[in-house]
Amino acid sequence: MKLNKAIIAGLFASAFVLSSCSDDFLTVTKPDGDPLEEYYNTDKRLNEALTAAYAPLHWPDWDNVAYNDLTVDAEIMGDDFWVGGSDNNDNKHWHMLFNFEADGNNTLATLWGDFYSGIKRCNDAIKYCSWNPDLKSSRSCEMQARLLRVYYYNILWHYYGNVPFYLENLSMPYTAPQINADEIYNRLLPELEEIIKSNVLPMRWADNEAGRVSQAMAYMLYAEMTMYQNDRNRYPQALAYMRELIKSKDYDLHGDFAELWTEAGEWCEESIFEINYNDAEGQRDWGDAALNAGGSVLPTLISPNSWKGGDGWNGLEGWGFLPVRLETYEMFTNAGDIIRRDATIWDVREFGDNYTKRYQDTGLWLGKYRPKDSSVANCSGSKNLNYNNNKRIYRYAETLLNAAELIIETGGDRTEATRYLNQVRNRVNLQGIDQATIDNVIEERHFEFCGEGKRYFDLVRSGKAADYLKPDKYGYRTNTWTPNKKHIPLAQSELDADPTLKQNDY
Known part of the structure; x- marks a missing residue:
């Protein structure tokens, strides 16, 4: 499923545009100075603008300024990993x-x-789609862009909470x-509901279009946002979307969790x-990462330093971030959850002095995105910046667990909720639970999505954050989470650029 593994953007969206699908999807072309109204008048050119809108999905892991991979960002605030x-x-x-x-200078x-x-x-x-409503791809391009826009705002909303909002681009002074x-x-939410109601996007794209946002992705985003907001008035609709996904048969649990x-x-x-990454088209390099096509730096960030080779990785420069806590490994072991433990955690303790131990080292690393030679074999440039590990955003397992939780929250049939919960457990050879509850669904999410950037937000939305996010026995975390920590500080540079912005009370 690698055809659309890379989505690349030029330096400026108005100056460089991208082609659509197949191999041409990776080719940068430049308009010939035509007025925008005359340029974006074909399906191919609309897809160029849409591809540019997809490109920022790739940027956070390294945008030439900071390493802010979303998995690391979320997990370091949770209770399963150290920072390293x-x-x-x-x-x-x-x-x-x-x-x-955190503060404005450290966020x-x-x-x-x-x-x-x-x-x-x-x-x-x-806007370009609105100029050309009769083009074959116009309606699909519009809905993909609108759904992407909700997704981008969703990330900003999760982290910062109180942010500038606009649906048309700004003019001077750009505030x-x-x-x-x-x-x-x-x-x-009304915007997302309108996108869903349009029914323009397919429930699942064909394999050669993998990487585009879909109706199913919109359903998952809807459930995520309503559940994080604790918007119980919308829980019945979110549950209906989860049931529709389950009924559609377009998705299913993969038999082999590893x-x-x-x-x-x-x-x-x-x-x-998923967010696609590609080693074969890996053009990321030092000082020139953000806007180039290619792979992910995440496996380098979260791997042992100065690895001497072995276990499928012959050694590039790991940086030793996000070591797994020993308590997390023991959590899986004590629950008999060995299949998910061994897929989630890369245990290198048996390798002894095979690498240089860094801060907070445990010998345990995130296995879901660990580096392997095979994941960077086709890269001809800087291999440690161009792994082909796709970032998983929404999986069908989450559909089932969302449905179970929403059934309970809406007073539905616990038998149905328990069936969905146990499908996730049975996939990894665990005995079923007699009856689903909010607590055991949240705990199942803990095991299932460990290392996928969901745990911290689950603790916050479920009211459990203060109980779990507190000082540890090692002296690494010395503060306890409090409700005013829900939204992180805005950067001081943004406050300086726009004096009307107000800092979060953090």
Whole structure:
């Protein structure tokens, strides 16, 4: 499923545009100076603008400014991983976020620019579609761009909460009113509902279009947002979407949990949405990463330093971030959850001195995105920047667990909820649970999605964060999460650029 593995963008969306699908999907072309109204008048050119709107999905892991991979960003605030690195000043913003003491100079500063760039490009694509409503691809391009825009805002909303909001691109002085998190939600949900109601996007794209947002992805985004907001008025609709997904038969659990995290498992029957990365087209290089096509730096970030070779990886420069806590490994072991433990955690303790141990080292690493020679074999450039590990965003297992939770929350049939919960457990040879409850569904998500950036947000939305996110016995985390930590600080550079912005009370 590698055809659309890379989506690349030029330096400026208005100056460089991209081609659509197949091999041409990777080719950068430049308009010949035509007015925009005269340029974006074919299906091919509309898809160029749409491809530019997809490009920022790739940027957070390294955008030439900071390493802000979304998996790491979320997991360091949870309870399964340490931050790691060379010491507690290495990517200091992660260490401060981990300890709930971030500030305007130590926060996820570049996510703001990455995803507002995405919003800007989506707005462009939507406008170009409105100029040419009779083109064959116009309606699909419009809905893909609108759904991407909701997704970009969703990330900003999760992390920052109170952000500027606009659906048309800004003019001088390029500022928009900052509105609070509840209002952001109230603006986004009707937009998402309209996209879904249009029924323009397919439930699942053909394999050669894998990487595009779909109706199923919209359903999952809807459930995620309503559940994070605890919007019980919309729970029945979210549950209806989950049931429709289950009934559709377009998705199913993949039989081999470990294979999900290999190249063979990408875009399998379980995958609802992934962000594509490609080693063969890997053009990322030092000082020139963000806007080039190619692979992911995540496996390099989360692997042992100075690895001497072995276990499928002959050694590139791992940086030692995100070591797994020993308690996380023991959690799986004590539950007899060995299949998910061994797929989730790469245990290198048996290799002894095969690498240089860095800060907070445990000998345990995130196996779902671990580096392998095979994942970078086709890269001719900087291999440690161009692994082909796709980032999994939504899986069918989450559909089942969402459905189980929403059934319970809406007073539905516990038998149905328990059946969905046990499908996830039975896939990894675990005995079924007698009756699903909110607590055991949240706990099942803990095991199933460990290392996928969901745990922290599950703890926050379920009201469990203060119970789990507190000082540890090692002296690494010395502060306890409190409700004002839900939204991280805005970057001081953004406050300086727009004096009307207000800092979060963090």
